[in-house]
Amino acid sequence: MITSLSLILDKSKVYNNLKRMALRASQSGIQFRPHFKTHQSLEIGNWFREFPINGITVSSLKMAKYFASDGWKSITVAIPFNVLEVEDINNLASEIDLRVLVVDPNSVVKLDQRLTSRISVYIEIDPEYGRSGILYEDTEQIEKVISAVNASEKLTLHGFYSHAGHSYKCRSSNEIAKFIQPIVDRLSQLRIKYDLPICFGDTPSCSVLKDFGEIDELSPGNFVFYDWIQTQIGSCNYEDIAVAVKCPVLAKYPSRNELLIHGGAVHFSKDFDVLKNGESYFGQVVETNDRNWGDPVKGCYLKSISQEHGVIKCSDEFFNKTEPGDIVTIFPIHSCLTADLMGNYLTIEGEKITHLSEKKI
């Protein structure tokens, strides 16, 4: 019996999500290089090994070290490198095929001077998302970086890397496809112009696109679990969501049809979606079936969270049948952040699964 706040994982859903994405890549003749930032788990990482993947992607050097320690031999750290951590980069690059992102010629020179091992680099291209990378029309900067990498002693130019995080603004699978197609077209032009492979991969695009153009490698991450926001974006159905949070009910407040639960910002994160009336909410209530879960419960959502407290707005029916001492089940808005905060998983079968952010106590 679950007695305290727990992040529950449905292994069969993870496996299906993984199989489907691996198949999408192989059917398009694209290499699969999945992002491990969502699960951050050695055990879950191992479930990928039976699929044809050519390496993995992570979002920090710490994560790269963690997975390298478990035998992963080709890892992309999908963020421009931190030159202050060159010692760690050197250590890791002496053991594995380490790939980092570069965006400017000066940093390339600085890195080259301090490297003791060879590494591969991707030039990061910004598909007008506005987070990181060189804008694809800025061929001057792209060519300066290509020259700097080619002139370096220790760097090998692998290709381009591009993340279209602004696909998260879409609200249907059609919208995703329409939004992403011109981006894929422009990346394909770069691929042809420079004859360099392209690695690409936000979960909405990778879940929906039928034609990946000239793209060579796919690196989505969130698809392994999906989450409530992905159902709203149009990337998946709620049946695909592989993690949910079990929260103890602490109190009920009839005057406002609300339940107080143990489950707050240090568990769910403060990522939110917006209701039709403009209000924010932090999770979607689903039916509780012992350790498992069922369908979303209409009109029941995590209305507000503080550090450890959560308030659930209820339908009359759900309110009436729920009591303090019960457990309610909630889909997180953003599974990557929830998993990082919770620091471990419990499978429906009761097996504990570790996470890089596992706590000492």
Add this chain to the structure above:
Amino acid sequence: MITSLSLILDKSKVYNNLKRMALRASQSGIQFRPHFKTHQSLEIGNWFREFPINGITVSSLKMAKYFASDGWKSITVAIPFNVLEVEDINNLASEIDLRVLVVDPNSVVKLDQRLTSRISVYIEIDPEYGRSGILYEDTEQIEKVISAVNASEKLTLHGFYSHAGHSYKCRSSNEIAKFIQPIVDRLSQLRIKYDLPICFGDTPSCSVLKDFGEIDELSPGNFVFYDWIQTQIGSCNYEDIAVAVKCPVLAKYPSRNELLIHGGAVHFSKDFDVLKNGESYFGQVVETNDRNWGDPVKGCYLKSISQEHGVIKCSDEFFNKTEPGDIVTIFPIHSCLTADLMGNYLTIEGEKITHLSEKKI
């Protein structure tokens, strides 16, 4: 030299914040029962021992166990108890003066039946914040709970507990005082009517109020560090903020006057404040002085964050003088969540300070 993302702590500021709040309590003849949810650190907890405090407050049973293991003998868990965790409650109550919150008579009966040790309870009063507790006008429910506690075998009624979290909506110290005074008056009426002590304590109110009415115990938490949102609420000056995040600069983007840093939602949390133009932001840039920091830098703020990436919007001057490989310093919007995510502190002097959420790796 700092080479990677770090949460820096200024011990002297913590000490001053602590001393000032302890003095406010003692000068008003109020017992000080500080909330440890913000720092969640055994070492920082020890710094409180030289001040006259009558016990501590925490927000989870896990946190209570953590501090009990370090010799704290009187601990309030300031959230309605989870009856499913009664075994942990019993274990802890056999060792220390454990106090929990109660809000309904049925749960009081359930708890009483399963307790093996005596515990104290506070009846939680909702000062129209809408999170948890019995509304103060609901004397019928208050009296039902009083009767249930008095009829129980193992529960001792200690008093009332009330948290006015809606003070966070204020935007000046005058506004806080005006907003909180009527709440303190109503709590004081309850105190007189039922002759039961009142424990109260959000940081804005405790930082600003001159007259605490009939309140008996103060339990603020955030004041130990404060943070950027508290300067906007009107609880403190930026000189009082005791923690800041040091983030490596990874790239600069001249076309948008923005810097990319290592520092994202898994470090800062997604708590935000809102600029005058309506845009959200996730942290305030301050001057970097080696391991220390200086004044806020006008026009420079953490504009957006994803899992590990942060984008800083810069003034021209700040942009021009900052390069990849530099470190920038940022006040978090909400220090409680940032500390919980970071999992440890580094003092300006270079000492490592632990946190309950410290990670295994």
